[in-house]
Amino acid sequence: MSVRDDFTDCATDVRLDGKVALVTGATSGTGLEIAKNLARRGARVIIASRNPARLADARNTIIQSSGNQNVEARQMDFESLSSIRSFVDTTVSSEPRLDILINNIGAIGLEDKLTQDNLHVMMQVNYFGSFLLTYLLFPFLRASAPSRVVNVSSLGLILGSIDFENWNKVGQYSSFGYYCNAKLASVLSTVEMEKRIRGSGVSVYSMDPGLGKSEFFRNYDNQLIQTVFNAALKKFGRPLPRVATMAVFLAVDPKFEGESGKHFRDCHEFYSTWLSNDTVLTRDVWDVSKRLVRVSPEEDWEFNRY
Ligand SMILES: NC(=O)c1ccc[n+]([C@@H]2O[C@H](COP(=O)([O-])OP(=O)(O)OC[C@H]3O[C@@H](n4cnc5c(N)ncnc54)[C@H](OP(=O)(O)O)[C@@H]3O)[C@@H](O)[C@H]2O)c1
DSSP states (O other), X not given: OOOOOOSSTTOOOOOOTTOEEEEESOSSHHHHHHHHHHHHTTOEEEEEESXXXXXXXXHHHHHHHHOOOOEEEEEOOTXXXXXXXXXXXXXXHHOSOOOEEEEOOOOOSOOSOBOTTSSBHHHIIIIIHHXXXXXXXXXXXHHTOSEEEEEEOOGGGGGOOOOTTTTTOTTSSOHHHHHHHHHHHHHHHHHHHHHHHTTSSEEEEEEOOOOBSSOTTTTOXXXXXXXXXXXXXXXXXXXXXXXXXXXXXXXHOGGGTTOTTOEEETTEEOOOOGGGGOHHHHXXXXXXXXXXXXOOTTTOTTTTTO
């Protein structure tokens, strides 16, 4: 089966037979299309989200559209750090390897509240969850190297700010404000991660998918916001299979060897934010994130000098 996607100059015919890929937030939208694309290339694909019924439906859809039966659905709720830790334990103990991690989970319009982990729910779902997942999976990715991590960010990051005092406080920002802060933190931690893992054989990239035809605003209580913004995405967004090709391209194409730590849009390097050049800020984002998600001494591969 041809796996070449000719939507954009992201076209690549790389196959992934024998490889294992994990796509988070793959029950709908972009993540579902990324998982289908990777499955068409022959990878074993693990999909992870919080809702078992939606996971089961997504798994069937991926199998039907790709003809690849090797698809595993595994529950993980980003509102709970212990759910992420138990997901990692299961994955590391049951999978032979991990070649690709696509951090795609994201949400907007969630209730303005703290999680049981004392982090703002918007920050945890859009940033801290992926940070912890990636941190915990890094030794496994390294053991499978060359391997790649792709962090799905957003153009919204240019409106974001990093305010360590307030980024987890309730009532400080609108939902969109927390979202932009989280997407900025995701890109800054990508820059910092590259420095910390250089030479490991694991590459890490961030990307701006642009607008996509998903129902991303479905979590808003306000029906008007839901309807108007989802209609705008349907009208102005790009087809999701096309958006997915960008993440897949970064995850598989040989062209990106040596490009680790960079930010991409439309299959090319893209301006992220001048804050990426602030080495003190990227270092602090990384160190504060580690503290807030409570990386333990046993989990701390930096401390343990991998
Ligand atoms: N659509 C756009 O225009 C756009 C623009 C810029 C960036 N993005 C980014 O693209 C990514 C994909 O978004 P999308 O547009 O495809 O939206 P989507 O269809 O709403 O997909 C979001 C995915 O995240 C999962 N998710 C949400 N909260 C979760 C939680 N607490 N725990 C586990 N999984 C959770 C959802 O799973 P369940 O609800 O099934 O659990 C779903 O699979 C996000 O990171 C988003 O920020 C999208």
